[in-house]
Amino acid sequence: xxxxxxxxxxxxxxxxxxxxxxxxxxxxxxxxxxxxxxxxxxxxxxxxxxxxxxxxxxxxxxxxxxxxxxxxxxxxxxxxxxxxxxxxxxxxxxxxxxxxxxxxxxxxxxxxxxxxxxxxxxxxxxxxxxxxxxxxxxxxxxxxxxxxxxxxxxxxxxxxxxxxxxxxxxxxxxxxxxxxxxxxxxxxxxxxxxxxxxxxxxxxxxxxxxx
Amino acid sequence: xxxxxxxxxxxxxxxxxxxxxxxxxxxxxxxxxxxxxxxxxxxxxxxxxxxxxxxxxxxxxxxxxxxxxxxxxxxxxxxxxxxxxxxxxxxxxxxxxxxxxxxxxxxxxxxxxxxxxxxxxxxxxxxxxxxxxxxxxxxxxxxxxxxxxxxxxxxxxxxxxxxxxxxxxxxxxxxxxxxxxxxxxxxxxxxxxxxxxxxxxxxxxxxxxxx
DNA sequence: CGCGCTTTTGAACTATGTCAACAGAGGTGG
DNA sequence: CCACCTCTGTTGACATAGTTCAAAAGCGCG
Numbered sequence: 001x002x003x004x005x006x007x008x009x010x011x012x013x014x015x016x017x018x019x020x021x022x023x024x025x026x027x028x029x030x031x032x033x034x035x036x037x038x039x040x041x042x043x044x045x046x047x048x049x050x051x052x053x054x055x056x057x058x059x060x061x062x063x064x065x066x067x068x069x070x071x072x073x074x075x076x077x078x079x080x081x082x083x084x085x086x087x088x089x090x091x092x093x094x095x096x097x098x099x100x101x102x103x104x105x106x107x108x109x110x111x112x113x114x115x116x117x118x119x120x121x122x123x124x125x126x127x128x129x130x131x132x133x134x135x136x137x138x139x140x141x142x143x144x145x146x147x148x149x150x151x152x153x154x155x156x157x158x159x160x161x162x163x164x165x166x167x168x169x170x171x172x173x174x175x176x177x178x179x180x181x182x183x184x185x186x187x188x189x190x191x192x193x194x195x196x197x198x199x200x201x202x203x204x205x206x207x208x209x210x211x
Numbered sequence: 212x213x214x215x216x217x218x219x220x221x222x223x224x225x226x227x228x229x230x231x232x233x234x235x236x237x238x239x240x241x242x243x244x245x246x247x248x249x250x251x252x253x254x255x256x257x258x259x260x261x262x263x264x265x266x267x268x269x270x271x272x273x274x275x276x277x278x279x280x281x282x283x284x285x286x287x288x289x290x291x292x293x294x295x296x297x298x299x300x301x302x303x304x305x306x307x308x309x310x311x312x313x314x315x316x317x318x319x320x321x322x323x324x325x326x327x328x329x330x331x332x333x334x335x336x337x338x339x340x341x342x343x344x345x346x347x348x349x350x351x352x353x354x355x356x357x358x359x360x361x362x363x364x365x366x367x368x369x370x371x372x373x374x375x376x377x378x379x380x381x382x383x384x385x386x387x388x389x390x391x392x393x394x395x396x397x398x399x400x401x402x403x404x405x406x407x408x409x410x411x412x413x414x415x416x417x418x419x420x421x422x
Numbered sequence: 423c424g425c426g427c428t429t430t431t432g433a434a435c436t437a438t439g440t441c442a443a444c445a446g447a448g449g450t451g452g
Numbered sequence: 453c454c455a456c457c458t459c460t461g462t463t464g465a466c467a468t469a470g471t472t473c474a475a476a477a478g479c480g481c482g
Binding site: 363364365375376378379380382383396 | 428
């Protein structure tokens with residue numbers, strides 16, 4: 001499944017993108033900050049999260065190389081952090097930004113994807129969520145069989161709204177049933193993709209959308 | 212809490228709104244239809260839902276008099292139905308539509324509200340959800356103490372992602388604890404609003420947004 | 423009155439969370 | 453190079469919120 005983000009417009013010659021590097025869990029920007037720029041992942045993975053008064057964390061989305069994030073204005077709706085080593089291009093000027101039409105398209109896509117996410121959260125079991133997550137991970141990273149899982153169990157748990165225990169148990173369960181194999185905690189082999197797909201449910205998730 | 216929907220523009224003289232009436236559970240438009248018009252509730256309540264292959268239903272939102280719904284294009288993302296008797300004004304022409312800027316604002320508001328909704332679904336207990344639902348109902352209908360609950364328990368359940376049993380039990384529980392009183396299943400009196408608010412959690416929900 | 427709805431309530435079940443312990447990988451310093 | 457430490461992931465035993473199943477209670481309507 002491809003990216004549905006509209007192409008960017010404007011010449012970057014006007015303000016060349018700056019390459020920024022972040023380490024494990026370093027903050028790219030913080031919830032509530034004034035938004036002055038947006039980012040494109042070069043290498044590594046970024047995550048956006050919201051933190052709640054009760055100390056709870058919600059991982060909204062993961063961004064992979066080529067993905068764009070941090071487009072929202074005027075304030076950051078969420079905090080962006082590096083999952084492991086991360087390189088991003090920062091664009092400082094709003095002149096270099098999706099045009100208005102595309103902005104609307106972007107928001108619509110974001111809304112649609114958010115709704116699929118609500119479906120995942122509201123209507124699917126732990127096993128279905130994990131299956132769907134792995135499949136999407138494979139799709140998004142272009143992996144066929146050997147899927148890299150660079151984020152921690154805690155990241156996955158806070159994204160799927162489960163605990164690390166349930167994630168771990170569920171993954172073990174999928175292994176036991178022969179749907180996947182675990183070379184190591186960060187490397188999953190998909191053995192029986194059709195079964196995994198069946199488990200995840202037909203309802204494909206729409207691709208993620210930058211914000 | 213007020214509506215955050217931008218004001219509408221365009222003269223309705225060009226195409227006068229048409230008044231339509233619907234009865235209990237009649238369909239205003241259906242998921243997948245081509246969107247040719249949008250609606251403003253005059254009297255009664257409308258609900259938008261999504262239906263899933265497994266027969267599951269998700270009630271996305273309720274719309275009260277003055278609320279606008281069905282703005283999305285080019286296809287209906289969800290089905291709109293009447294909750295009891297409903298009168299709406301239909302606007303047939305897209306000329307009479309929020310302007311582009313406002314459209315963007317609307318989508319942003321919708322996205323924000325959807326995120327609060329995710330928070331409700333992902334991080335709150337049944338009791339907290341029901342409390343929040345009742346308070347929002349009161350706010351939206353301008354009720355102080357005597358809140359009308361025109362939708363069925365099934366509607367509420369499919370909106371809060373619980374079963375009718377849990378809804379019913381939870382409401383009974385709130386009664387037993389003296390936070391509310393139940394004159395009849397469709398009429399709740401809020402007795403201890405501060406306690407109800409505390410229960411619902413600080414995190415106020417943003418007002419609903421038409422689509 | 424009797425039927426068909428919605429709501430309420432009770433009892434048993436189950437998925438997931440909580441608590442607790444252990445295992446393995448990697449890093450650091452002796 | 454090994455001993456130790458920390459951090460993450462795994463696993464087990466138990467707790468519990470919410471579901472499921474079953475039935476009764478209220479209510480409108482023919």
